[in-house]
Amino acid sequence: MDKSMDTQAPQQKAAALMAEKKYQAACKLLHDQLKVTPNNGSVCETLGEAYLLQQHYADAAKHFYMAKQLMPTNPNPNFQLGNIYVKLGRFEESCQFYVNALRISPNAVQVYEALAKTLVKLQAYEEAIKAYQRAIKIAPTLASLQLGLATLLIECGELEQGLVHYRMALQSKPHPIEHSAFLFAMNYRPDISASMVSDWHRDWGQLHTAHLPKYAHSNSLPAAARKVRIGLVSSDFYRHPVTYYLEPFLEHYDRSRFEIFCYSHVVKQDEVTERLKTQADHWRTISTTNIAGAVATIRQDEVDVLVDLSGQTACKLLLIFGHKPASIQVSWLGYFNTSGLESMDYLITDPHSSPAGQSVYFTEQLLYMPYNRFCYRPPEYAPEVNALPALQTGYITFGCFNNYLKLNNKVIALWATLLNAFPGSKLLLKNKAMNDAFLRKQTLANFEKYGISADRLLLEKTSPHPELLAAYSRVDIALDPFPFTGGLTTSEALWMGVPVVTLAGETLVSRQGAAFLTVINKTEWIATRKTEYVSIACALAGDLSALAGHRQSLRAQIQGSPLCDGKQFARDLQALFSGIIS
Numbered sequence: 040m041d042k043s044m045d046t047q048a049p050q051q052k053a054a055a056l057m058a059e060k061k062y063q064a065a066c067k068l069l070h071d072q073l074k075v076t077p078n079n080g081s082v083c084e085t086l087g088e089a090y091l092l093q094q095h096y097a098d099a100a101k102h103f104y105m106a107k108q109l110m111p112t113n114p115n116p117n118f119q120l121g122n123i124y125v126k127l128g129r130f131e132e133s134c135q136f137y138v139n140a141l142r143i144s145p146n147a148v149q150v151y152e153a154l155a156k157t158l159v160k161l162q163a164y165e166e167a168i169k170a171y172q173r174a175i176k177i178a179p180t181l182a183s184l185q186l187g188l189a190t191l192l193i194e195c196g197e198l199e200q201g202l203v204h205y206r207m208a209l210q211s212k213p214h215p216i217e218h219s220a221f222l223f224a225m226n227y228r229p230d231i232s233a234s235m236v237s238d239w240h241r242d243w244g245q246l247h248t249a250h251l252p253k254y255a256h257s258n259s260l261p262a263a264a265r266k267v268r269i270g271l272v273s274s275d276f277y278r279h280p281v282t283y284y285l286e287p288f289l290e291h292y293d294r295s296r297f298e299i300f301c302y303s304h305v306v307k308q309d310e311v312t313e314r315l316k317t318q319a320d321h322w323r324t325i326s327t328t329n330i331a332g333a334v335a336t337i338r339q340d341e342v343d344v345l346v347d348l349s350g351q352t353a354c355k356l357l358l359i360f361g362h363k364p365a366s367i368q369v370s371w372l373g374y375f376n377t378s379g380l381e382s383m384d385y386l387i388t389d390p391h392s393s394p395a396g397q398s399v400y401f402t403e404q405l406l407y408m409p410y411n412r413f414c415y416r417p418p419e420y421a422p423e424v425n426a427l428p429a430l431q432t433g434y435i436t437f438g439c440f441n442n443y444l445k446l447n448n449k450v451i452a453l454w455a456t457l458l459n460a461f462p463g464s465k466l467l468l469k470n471k472a473m474n475d476a477f478l479r480k481q482t483l484a485n486f487e488k489y490g491i492s493a494d495r496l497l498l499e500k501t502s503p504h505p506e507l508l509a510a511y512s513r514v515d516i517a518l519d520p521f522p523f524t525g526g527l528t529t530s531e532a533l534w535m536g537v538p539v540v541t542l543a544g545e546t547l548v549s550r551q552g553a554a555f556l557t558v559i560n561k562t563e564w565i566a567t568r569k570t571e572y573v574s575i576a577c578a579l580a581g582d583l584s585a586l587a588g589h590r591q592s593l594r595a596q597i598q599g600s601p602l603c604d605g606k607q608f609a610r611d612l613q614a615l616f617s618g619i620i621s
Contacts, residue, residue: 541572
């Protein structure tokens with residue numbers, strides 16, 4: 040009898056056991072078979088898969104190595120070894136296994152996709168783009184490939200090319216996460232109207248949440264007889280910009296009147312997560328449950344006001360709000376546009392971020408904080424403000440520490456105009472993208488197109504937060520990008536004594552910088568036209584005495600302004616919550 044026939048039945052039984060999650064029984068059966076046929080690569084391969092399903096990576100790797108040697112023309116053992124090394128965080132080794140698999144099977148789309156994702160983890164963006172492009176040539180209609188390449192291109196500053204691939208991924212009925220990623224990317228485009236972006240968000244809400252069952256609400260006790268229950272839902276309860284603006288409220292809310300429930304979808308917790316747990320009255324972890332489970336938990340807690348802190352940055356959480364688990368639902372803090380959900384009742388903003396006439400762009404009714412929708416709590420480790428750098432260097436250093444995605448061609452063109460208008464000045468760009476040689480080279484080329492030579496650009500890698508704040512000691516004037524203006528970066532620049540020049544637009548996200556500057560009474564740094572932006576920056580750069588004065592006085596001004604008044608901010612926010620439940 041053919042020996043391959045002898046092993047077929049045990050492997051089929053093992054596969055059935057694995058389908059029933061009886062992994063130990065499957066492993067025993069396969070080990071017994073290996074005693075009979077010790078050089079059977081197929082059995083080794085199946086045994087490796089059984090161990091991999093149990094996350095026993097060492098045993099899985101051992102048997103995939105055996106299968107690889109016994110079946111040199113089979114790409115799967117190399118592919119699975121690549122997957123194992125990704126799990127172990129050994130990305131360079133995993134890439135080599137993926138390459139080995141592709142040598143055996145050059146059209147293996149799944150392997151190309153895994154290789155591309157791993158290259159992204161290594162920040163080898165140029166090679167990752169090539170891997171996605173090769174895979175798309177083989178399988179042009181596979182949405183996950185189009186989405187992966189779209190996301191990567193946008194992260195590399197290629198917004199228009201990225202959006203082309205997003206549209207291709209969305210040609211069929213889109214998955215909500217893919218659709219959400221598209222919406223998020225649209226906020227970066229400088230040539231899209233507020234009404235168009237609003238319409239796309241409404242489309243998302245209709246497509247993905249309108250059909251969801253909504254719940255009726257009742258509370259065992261009337262609001263007047265108990266504390267008001269506020270539920271905060273977020274995937275950002277860790278060291279994240281959201282927490283810098285959330286903590287002033289958590290530190291100062293009136294515990295005699297309000298009860299805070301935090302619904303955390305955080306996967307990787309840190310010391311900030313642990314601190315937030317002590318500040319809230321109740322902590323619920325929903326990262327390990329499905330949407331129905333999260334909805335049931337919120338309903339059981341009888342929350343009065345449920346607040347979304349993530350928006351389209353975490354669309355799974357928006358799907359929770361689509362079920363209407365609380366009678367009043369509010370969007371605040373973590374997103375900079377409408378949620379698009381008819382089930383979202385309110386959005387918290389301020390008069391400077393959303394001036395009169397902007398309500399038409401929101402599915403929510405706008406609730407206005409009197410000063411700003413943010414309250415900034417500076418970190419204790421922030422260094423002291425130093426003297427104006429230009430007094431030592433002899434030249435002005437402009438700076439921007441914002442996300443690389445915000446530096447579109449129109450931003451680069453305007454900054455090049457400014458650099459050309461102020462000879463000898465330099466521009467310091469510091470962000471995660473500058474870790475990658477390909478993106479640094481691309482950045483230099485983008486500025487070169489507008490006549491800015493490489494010696495006028497200072498490109499720096501990202502740093503731990505204390506070091507990032509310290510880097511402002513080398514910046515004289517901060518430049519706000521557009522239309523996606525800075526949030527936390529603007530607060531931090533101002534705290535470090537660095538004036539920020541911003542271009543205010545018509546959308547909430549394009550007015551964040553203007554809102555910060557208005558609340559600290561620095562409206563003279565707000566431009567409404569590009570020519571004005573250059574004029575403001577040049578005026579600041581041309582008066583070193585005044586610039587040095589701003590540097591030494593800004594921190595005290597911010598500290599004494601509503602932007603850092605956590606107690607008043609908490610009172611104002613409580614008043615909003617009380618108003619919508621009365």
